[in-house]
Amino acid sequence: MTDIYLDNNATTKVDPAVVDVMIPYFLEQYGNPSSIHKFADGVARGLKQARQQVQALIGAEHDSEIIFTSCGTESNSTAILSAIKAQPDKKEIITTTVEHPAILTLCEYLEKEGYTIHRLPVDKAGRLKLDAYQRLLSDQVAIVSVMWANNETGTIFPVAEMAEMANAAGVMFHTDAVQAVGKIPMMVQDTKIDMLSLSGHKLHAPKGIGVLYLRRGTRYRPLLRGGHQERGRRAGTENSASIVGLGKACELAQNFIEYENTQVKAMRDRLEQGITEQIGHCFVTGDLYNRLPNTTDIAFEYIEGESILMLLNKAGIAASSGSACTSGSLEPSHVMRAMDIPYTAAHGTIRFSFSRYNTMAEVEKVIEVMPGIVATLRKLSPYWSGDGPVANPEQAFAPTYA
Amino acid sequence: MWDYSDKVKEHFFNPKNAGAVVDANATGEVGSISCGDALRLTLKVDDDSEVILEAGFQTFGCGSAIASSSVLTEIIKGMTLDEALKVTNQDIADQLEGLPPEKMHCSVMGREALQAAIANYRGEEWKDDHEEGALICKCFAIDAVMIEEMVWANKLRTVEDVTNFTKAGGGCAACHEDIEAILEKVLAEKGEKFDPGAAPVKKPAETIAAVKGPLTNLQRIKKIEEVLESLRPSLMADGGDVELVEVIGNTAYVNMTGACNGCQMAAMTIAGIQQRLMEVMGEFIKVVPASEMAKLVNIEVA
Numbered sequence: 098m099t100d101i102y103l104d105n106n107a108t109t110k111v112d113p114a115v116v117d118v119m120i121p122y123f124l125e126q127y128g129n130p131s132s133i134h135k136f137a138d139g140v141a142r143g144l145k146q147a148r149q150q151v152q153a154l155i156g157a158e159h160d161s162e163i164i165f166t167s168c169g170t171e172s173n174s175t176a177i178l179s180a181i182k183a184q185p186d187k188k189e190i191i192t193t194t195v196e197h198p199a200i201l202t203l204c205e206y207l208e209k210e211g212y213t214i215h216r217l218p219v220d221k222a223g224r225l226k227l228d229a230y231q232r233l234l235s236d237q238v239a240i241v242s243v244m245w246a247n248n249e250t251g252t253i254f255p256v257a258e259m260a261e262m263a264n265a266a267g268v269m270f271h272t273d274a275v276q277a278v279g280k281i282p283m284m285v286q287d288t289k290i291d292m293l294s295l296s297g298h299k300l301h302a303p304k305g306i307g308v309l310y311l312r313r314g315t316r317y318r319p320l321l322r323g324g325h326q327e328r329g330r331r332a333g334t335e336n337s338a339s340i341v342g343l344g345k346a347c348e349l350a351q352n353f354i355e356y357e358n359t360q361v362k363a364m365r366d367r368l369e370q371g372i373t374e375q376i377g378h379c380f381v382t383g384d385l386y387n388r389l390p391n392t393t394d395i396a397f398e399y400i401e402g403e404s405i406l407m408l409l410n411k412a413g414i415a416a417s418s419g420s421a422c423t424s425g426s427l428e429p430s431h432v433m434r435a436m437d438i439p440y441t442a443a444h445g446t447i448r449f450s451f452s453r454y455n456t457m458a459e460v461e462k463v464i465e466v467m468p469g470i471v472a473t474l475r476k477l478s479p480y481w482s483g484d485g486p487v488a489n490p491e492q493a494f495a496p497t498y499a
Numbered sequence: 500m501w502d503y504s505d506k507v508k509e510h511f512f513n514p515k516n517a518g519a520v521v522d523a524n525a526t527g528e529v530g531s532i533s534c535g536d537a538l539r540l541t542l543k544v545d546d547d548s549e550v551i552l553e554a555g556f557q558t559f560g561c562g563s564a565i566a567s568s569s570v571l572t573e574i575i576k577g578m579t580l581d582e583a584l585k586v587t588n589q590d591i592a593d594q595l596e597g598l599p600p601e602k603m604h605c606s607v608m609g610r611e612a613l614q615a616a617i618a619n620y621r622g623e624e625w626k627d628d629h630e631e632g633a634l635i636c637k638c639f640a641i642d643a644v645m646i647e648e649m650v651w652a653n654k655l656r657t658v659e660d661v662t663n664f665t666k667a668g669g670g671c672a673a674c675h676e677d678i679e680a681i682l683e684k685v686l687a688e689k690g691e692k693f694d695p696g697a698a699p700v701k702k703p704a705e706t707i708a709a710v711k712g713p714l715t716n717l718q719r720i721k722k723i724e725e726v727l728e729s730l731r732p733s734l735m736a737d738g739g740d741v742e743l744v745e746v747i748g749n750t751a752y753v754n755m756t757g758a759c760n761g762c763q764m765a766a767m768t769i770a771g772i773q774q775r776l777m778e779v780m781g782e783f784i785k786v787v788p789a790s791e792m793a794k795l796v797n798i799e800v801a
Contacts, residue, residue, distance in 0.1 A: 404561055444532075
């Protein structure tokens, strides 16, 4: 069997149909979209179509609400910096403890600049408490930024409801929907969401292309100035091939959205069931009843994630981990810590994320090899003895220095 | 994914001496469960000869932690305790054909487990002598705690100071923003304000008088020796050393020895030595590894 790719929340394979529509924009229609000659005369049409394809997937009211950017991170930075530049008197930002670093690192930076950052905590299942959120909303808040779905656990946040609450308080609302777009149906025109970020490479378009949805009428200040592109809201020559590719990818995602929520979900559920039935001392993290259909994050207690990944990789299976070691940091994933998952489990979390390219046969292969991998590593673990964890693991092994 | 050597992979996929030693009479437990790396080392030591007869490890950790544990047990089996105490983390890393800078702490953990186990055998109390912080400088593997301590101890004020005292930030320079953040924090604790344009703090080596006027070859050699002598302590702190082999014109040929020998950072260290020499000598000095001397000299002769 060829290698199995279950790391689709990290990035995805570009759909061959997407590559096909892109090629002419490299080799024939390579003119600058702003130029007046035949090398460029089809480009504007291509961009317009792509804008409409993105608009359709997220359910925006107007295609002019779609601004093409270079990636999800640029969209996120643009949204937050625009909100604070447009409202210089408002010095507070509300976000969550489990956002992507694209939001959290920017907020830490703004904190140093004098902004007050409110980070909403989550419970053990990764859920937010909306009454705490309600109390923080005030005329001092420049923007609320809450992810639509969490990249590690797939947990979905009630962004539509939270946007209503922000809107009622006169506060702008942004959502990082990078993981959610194309996996769950959405209709932003029916919500009070002001800004939304999405990223091409999470939905089978290439890397290096993203979108900021900007609701018509939302006060806005560009991040990049210097040209009329994107109606002056994002200067810089258009990445025409990738924009056209993203448009096609959005069209495909819309066609597959039911498949995603039935067939892809079935594979995810089978994997979860197969693993948790066979292996003791492991559990699924996040909100099991309100998750993306393609994501499962399983904590294997008393062993470490990078070791699991290396053995999976040897078996031809690609996944990812929330352990400290995979990132070179000293702490396990901030998402696991926010959910209060104990260290002995947080370091052993493995995320399997599916796409429409996966098959049930691949799922069975993972279910077949996983018990052996876990047993091998537990044999080496100081917290494990024979068939189970040692009694009182935290006391039985308490190494020097914290 | 990390760029692990084949040796690391070999020890990870087929670890040696995994599990606890039965009838062990020495145990060392070190690491940090919050960081995700912890190791228990068990030894069976012959009471008369103090030779390590058996060694076993149990590790909660990543690929390089398991590989470091495995190779450590292989290194120390058959050694006496005194010999084993001389094993450095560099020895462990060398046996593994190198570790990525972010993973060097795995080899440190191995050495500490060994020290802890020997202390346990001898009925002594083992104390960890360092606290580990987030890795700041990836070029030279310097962490935040180390930088903070040096800023406190030496009243450092600028990024340049930090680079002069710790090497942190002396490579790709990508960590300069993080170093500034540490300076801001520590200086704020001291009631001072970070000023990027502050005058540099003098290193002890600066006390060597700068040269005035032209030098004879003998004077030049003596001066170069003096500068190398002043740099020696910081090289030795990393387990390395430098030896002056020959001076021809403005070129100084040196041998990098100890841990510096074959170190990926040797080229950068040589560049640092050259910079320091030029500052003191007030003339252009080229520092070249002695291994390149033969061919260069031959060319000159020819």
